[in-house]
Amino acid sequence: MDIDDPLPANSNKGKTTPWVEKFRPQSLADVAAHRDIIDTIDRLTSENKMPHLLLYGPPGTGKTSTILAVARKLFGSQMQNMVLELNASDERGIDVVRQQIQDFASTQIFSFGAKASVKLVLLDEADAMTKDAQFALRRVIERYTKSTRFALICNNVNKIIPALQSRCTRFRFAPLDAANVKERLKYVINAEKLDVTEDGLVALVRLSNGDMRKALNILQSTHMASKHINEEAVYLCTGNPLPKDIEQISYWLLNEPFSESFKKISDMNATKGLALVDIVREVTMFVFRIKMPSDVRVQLINDLADIEYRLSFGCNDKLQLGSVISTFTRARVAIVASAK
Missing domain, CATH: 1.20.272.10 (Zinc Finger, Delta Prime; domain 3)
Structure with a gap:
């Protein structure tokens, strides 16, 4: 089984996996919303015209899930060899750009079975990078653009320097509509065979504020506290006033x-x-x-x-x-x- 394959239904590990990861979309078709953005990126990757990407918007709106689904589509079982994934809030300095990113971008990788001829550098929480690191990254993007694509993910696009923004195709991920959150929650509820009342579902959607990650975390936490999930159970678990x-x-x-x-x-x-x-x-x-x-x-x-x-x-x-x-x-x- 490949590392990125969904866990089988009878897997013991699946029982302890956070639902945010267990039910993370595996393909672009599974992403809950933003179909116009998803379809555009899907078309660009299918035509082998993928640009550098800048995905920005509030947390839990599908940015990381989207780019991981793109990576799976492009590289399949070779994803580990072809993708460098970094969290810029942990590794935010100029040394990371000069060493890890530049080394990865400059190294030739033999990608047997991959569907794309370019590598992918994924920088999550890119708005946490220092200004010096961003300017250094700009030069790396210019130098290795023929062999490597860069995907930057952030919440606050204003913290990304204009020189980087201009080199990327920007997509804004807005908070999810209540209908999208509700639909995905119903899928998880059915998959986990949960006892959730209608008012409990409405409470989950309301407290999520368009953040799918938050909705799933609240659902899992409430399920751990109470087998019967209604409005009162959801509010008591989160500490929010009814x-x-x-x-x-x-x-x-x-x-x-x-x-x-x-x-x-x-x-x-x-x-x-x-x-x-x-x-x-x-x-x-x-x-x-x-x-x-x-x-x-x-x-x-x-x-x-x-x-x-x-x-x-x-x-x-x-x-x-x-x-x-x-x-x-x-x-x-x-x-x-x-x-x-």
């Missing part, structure tokens, strides 16, 4: 006096082990769904964003909870004033 809890908190913020809101929200946090930053994030989304004057909504969302920012730097939770309640108190006053 939608009904957010509705209750929002009701207190919009209707109760300051002291009552503070006490009730603090008690819920202590009882359910919720993080205030998660509550602020979910309450912000709730604000989009309730009816209020647009100027009040904008101000409220901006104030909540400021509080979330402060919480991300470790500001005191009690002080920030007071800020949340004060923000909603001002919004309530503005709503009443606009109604008169």
